[in-house]
Amino acid sequence: MNLLPEDVDRYMRSLAEGGFFDDPSLLEMEALAAERKFPIVERMVGATLEMLARSIGARTVFELGSGFGYSAWWFARAVGPEGEVTLTDGDLANARLAKDFLGRAGLADRCEVFTTSAVTALVAIGGQYDIVYCDIDKIEYPAAFAAAAERVRIGGLYICDNVLWSGKVADEENDEDETEAIRQHNEAVYSDPRFLPTINPTRDGLMVALRIS
Numbered sequence: 001m002n003l004l005p006e007d008v009d010r011y012m013r014s015l016a017e018g019g020f021f022d023d024p025s026l027l028e029m030e031a032l033a034a035e036r037k038f039p040i041v042e043r044m045v046g047a048t049l050e051m052l053a054r055s056i057g058a059r060t061v062f063e064l065g066s067g068f069g070y071s072a073w074w075f076a077r078a079v080g081p082e083g084e085v086t087l088t089d090g091d092l093a094n095a096r097l098a099k100d101f102l103g104r105a106g107l108a109d110r111c112e113v114f115t116t117s118a119v120t121a122l123v124a125i126g127g128q129y130d131i132v133y134c135d136i137d138k139i140e141y142p143a144a145f146a147a148a149a150e151r152v153r154i155g156g157l158y159i160c161d162n163v164l165w166s167g168k169v170a171d172e173e174n175d176e177d178e179t180e181a182i183r184q185h186n187e188a189v190y191s192d193p194r195f196l197p198t199i200n201p202t203r204d205g206l207m208v209a210l211r212i213s
């Protein structure tokens with residue numbers, strides 16, 4: 001799941017070292033992801049998430065699909081001690097690991113972790129957020145955007161990972177269910193007048209859509 005040419009990817013990764021990139025909790029999560037082949041957003045996208053959140057002064061983030069807390073680690077840094085990051089994951093073991101990692105990183109004060117179906121939780125909890133971030137099973141992407149759109153405040157961001165799906169979305173012969181669901185999702189965001197969408201092709205494609213109305 002990496003769309004950049006290998007040498008460009010290597011170059012970008014070589015820049016993302018030292019300083020906060022060497023935080024022990026971040027390195028531990030990255031090591032766990034590598035060991036388990038667990039799909040975290042990785043550091044280039046992680047830093048993008050934090051930069052985006054800081055750039056709009058985000059204080060509230062709702063995550064659909066938090067895994068063991070890697071993407072939330074970046075959001076939690078951005079929102080600061082007064083902020084709130086809501087994590088959701090259907091897997092209890094992931095949710096427990098997320099609590100542990102974020103606790104040891106000193107970020108637990110601003111994080112709430114729910115073990116639940118992410119879209120159902122977003123609908124049930126309601127409210128509005130500065131950022132809604134989507135990284136759940138791809139088949140659920142259309143439902144996720146449908147539920148998220150009104151939950152993003154005007155001036156806030158809907159962010160979604162894997163929207164280029166290893167380039168499969170551009171392969172006209174690929175009619176796999178997940179690819180079709182991502183295409184449907186992307187078209188829904190692009191045709192929604194409430195949002196100004198972009199796709200950053202780092203790693204597997206990160207959609208960033210600003211709510212404008």
Ligand SMILES: C[S@@+](CC[C@H](N)C(=O)[O-])C[C@H]1O[C@@H](n2cnc3c(N)ncnc32)[C@H](O)[C@@H]1O
Nearest residue numbers: 040041065067070071089090117118135136137
């Ligand atoms: C790609 S991983 C998330 C990685 C995380 N965002 C990160 O970068 O660290 C997807 C996670 O979403 C969870 N998941 C998938 N579909 C879900 C759903 N409908 N509701 C809740 N969790 C879901 C999986 O258990 C998995 O942990």
